[in-house]
Amino acid sequence: MRFWRSTVGKKTVMAVSGAIMLLYLVFHMAGNLKVFFGPDEMNGYAHWLRTVGEPVLHHEWFLWIARVALLAAVVGHATAAYQLSRRDVAARPVGYRHRRARTSYATRTMRWGGVIIALFLVWHILDLTTGTVNPNGEAGRPYENIVAAFHTWYGNTIYIVAMLAVGLHIRHGFYGAAQTLGAGGRTRDRLLKATANGLALLLTVGFLSVPVGVMTGIVE
């Protein structure tokens, strides 16, 4: 298909899938804050997520529809990123002897940051969805699992590094996606950059508040 073959088409797939994942992250982060209201609120919220859409949807159907959509977004985003990166590297086979890094840190870390986030995704699902690597790992009790996960040094380290990567990724990704979808413009670029920075900061702080809450004993 002509659209998918072109670099602009692949970037569009990345922009749209990125926007879907970003929207999900906003809700995910907001939901995480339930942990500050105690085990009943948190576990009740987790249970409610399984009942969304009932009785039109069967039990847990909404959750599975969201999971399938997110998986499609991840696969589309990663496939396009891999193919575009291969192209980009091939387009500059001989580098400059006089090298200077002049792009922003967020821009330079998009590719490896994406890989870090993808690896974290696997860990995160094994930790808090299936409970395989969680020290508590009790189904239906996310509050206790979260507290257990952030009582380990490795759980905290992995999570904090990944959330910083997410923040940087959103900082450049949101701005790039807006440009790809044609929303850029001379006057609008400042607004887009400010929105990207705001979203990145909001999500990073929001996500990091949970392990910080557990480490400081606010969440117990």
Added chain:
Amino acid sequence: MNLTLRIWRQRDPESPGAMTTYEVADISPDMSFLEMLDTLNEELILRGEEPVAFDHDCREGICGACGVVINGDAHGPERTTTCQLHMRSFEDGDTIDVEPWRAAAFPVVKDLVVDRSAFDRIIGSGGYVTAPTGSAPEAHATPVPKPSADTAFEHAECIGCGACVAACPNGSAMLFTSAKVVHLNSLPQGAPERESRVLDMVDTMDAEGFGGCTVTGMCTTVCPKGIPLSSISTMNREFLRATRRGGRPD
């Protein structure tokens, strides 16, 4: 001024190249960068050595023929063409690295000369308007709104030097391609081919082996003609619009 130059020397496209060091003395700060290279070449010829090959033509910043990477910057430290860069931008005793544009789509021909005909093929695939030739058309036949004329003029300034590709970490030609797409798609004269133009030019750009845009903004910071980064976003919008319409005009 006395300067040390480290220049990329490469006999032909197949040979391996290397940075070669030269000393130049008594350089006037009022010389252009190309005149400084001329001075070096005169010395090299007198010594019986092969002069450094570099592209140049008008030497007044309007043709786009010249262009080398100076200390890692396309066209050097000032936002202009290499021919309009003056030696007063450097300090006495400086060591200056001079390299050709680096991109798979711009193979090195010799020393600092690269083959930029990929740009011609992008233009050939849609960077024109189809109009009957002959006597000049009546000036009032096609009214052009002032904002459209301004946008078209701004983007028509692109001289196709290739600095955008040289500066982009992905060797992307998006700024060059978008300048021509926005130039012609802003005008009523460009409207009949508005959809096919953007789709065909992006196809050719990809086929020539240029990379994709990751919005680093490097292209626009080195562009001697100040083509704005927003032109890439406008081209993306045109591309999506043309795709939705299946490449057909209204």
